[in-house]
Amino acid sequence: MSENQNRNFVVSQENWSLHRKGYQDQQRHMDKVKDAIKNNLPDLISEESIIMSNGREVIKIPIRSLDEYKIRYNYGKSKHVGQGQGDSKVGDVVARDGKPGDQAAGQGKKAGDQPGNDYYEAEVSIEEVQNVLFKELELPNLEKKEMAEITVEKIEFNDIRKKGLMGNIDKKRTILTAIKRNAIKGKAEISPIHNDDLRFKTWDEVIKPETRAVVLAMMDTSGSMGNFEKFCARSFFFWMTRFLRTKYQSVEIEFIAHHTEAKVVTEEEFFTKGESGGTICSSAYSKALELVDQKYNPVRYNIYPVHFSDGENFSTDNEKCLKLVNELMDISSMFGYGEVNPNNRYSSLMSTFKKIDNPKFRHYIIRQKKDVYEALKSFFQKQESIV
Known part of the structure; x- marks a missing residue:
């Protein structure tokens, strides 16, 4: 290849937002599970299999399926094509499905001529049920009593030191220390991290009175x-x-x-x-x-x-x-x-x-x-x- 020959480069950039789709779907599923638990709490906590199993049971609850965005054709109308003016924007209503109440999915004992919502059963643990339930409950009128004899030992992370166990390393403070040290040398970068940059969380055992x-x-x-x-x-x-x-x-x-x-x-x-x-x-x-x-x-x-x-x-x-x-x-x-x-x-x-x-x-x-x-x-x- 001659020096004067033009060189062509292709620069590509991947859209990393697409990789969040799985995580977003997972979050949507978890939100659906929480809503289903909350909506079914009266039935769930009176489930006989839970009481008899001493809380070790996994139970199933109905959850509405998650719909993906897609174009849905209205087969109730005759086939036709249309043309827009080119000035539509996000959120505009492009069509309405006939008159309300003309057609509907079957509910209860009556038959319908339209498809209904899809439901599936998801397994949830007793811990998931009680996490939703217990958020609504507390002991009423709980007071701190005088002359409390009971004390509880608790561990509190209340100090930062340069020496300690690697399991207790404070990553945020370690990185900040490395950046500050490198900035003094003219390069505000994380790397390299020296041993002197390491910071560790330390704790004390404190005695607290308990109500x-x-x-x-x-x-x-x-x-x-x-x-x-x-x-x-x-x-x-x-x-x-x-x-x-x-x-x-x-x-x-x-x-x-x-x-x-x-x-x-x-x-x-x-x-x-x-x-x-x-x-x-x-x-x-x-x-x-x-x-x-x-x-x-x-x-x-x-x-x-x-x-x-x-x-x-x-x-x-x-x-x-x-x-x-x-x-x-x-x-x-x-x-x-x-x-x-x-x-x-x-x-x-x-x-x-x-x-x-x-x-x-x-x-x-x-x-x-x-x-x-x-x-x-x-x-x-x-x-x-x-x-």
Whole structure:
């Protein structure tokens, strides 16, 4: 090739924005999953397979398919061609699909003559469900208590040093140090990075006092509690227990089962063991007060009694229940009473509790499985905490 011969070069530049398509589709899918979980929460948290599997189940939820942009032909009209004026812009409506309501996809029991939306089932873990659910919940009226005896060791990264473990290297500060050093020499570049440029995060173990709380979970296990009543009560306490252990480090849970007598039981017994006999709800409240007196000083603990029953209580016991509930509220941050009543029958216990005029008292009636979700929100509704 002669020196005078013209040399031709081709400069190409790849559009790297195209490589983001996969990531964008993945994000769209994850957003769809989150929306599907949120829209199906009442059904998901009352799913029997989840409760029986102790939270290790993977479940499926319907998710609408993601549509790609494409031209769709209107086959309802006769074939024709058209010509534009050349002044159209993004966002202009180029056509409308006939009159609204002329044609539609089938819904419910009626048949339609148009295609519907495509749905598919996506598998989600219990952790994904609870992440959405627990964002809506918190312990109400949680206060910092005086004379807190519990302290928690926490690690805080609070210093930067020139020596340390490579696993704790601070990449941002290391690069900035290298750029500054190279800039002094006239080249503000990252490379080369010297050992003197390395910066490492270091930590200290700090002792912090923790606000403590105890939840007194009380459940009616008498003969009047049928399969539906027991399932709804256990579903509520299942999610309540996971919520407390996920969001709070220093919350204790005491499990109290009762019929005519109340006793403290293990968590496994609480969720699996059935009983029979009559119902005296005041026995559970007396046991709760006994536990508080023995182990949980209200000066040091936020106390949350939560009781579930079917409302079938021994009639002469209702006034005693009212008295004990008022005593519990005097030392508690919140008292919750849930009643499983699918047939809307008269409940003497709920009628008695309606006399209570105290903002600490919260109650909810469960009539169907979906109501477990609403009961959780009613008792643990997110609000401004008192600190």
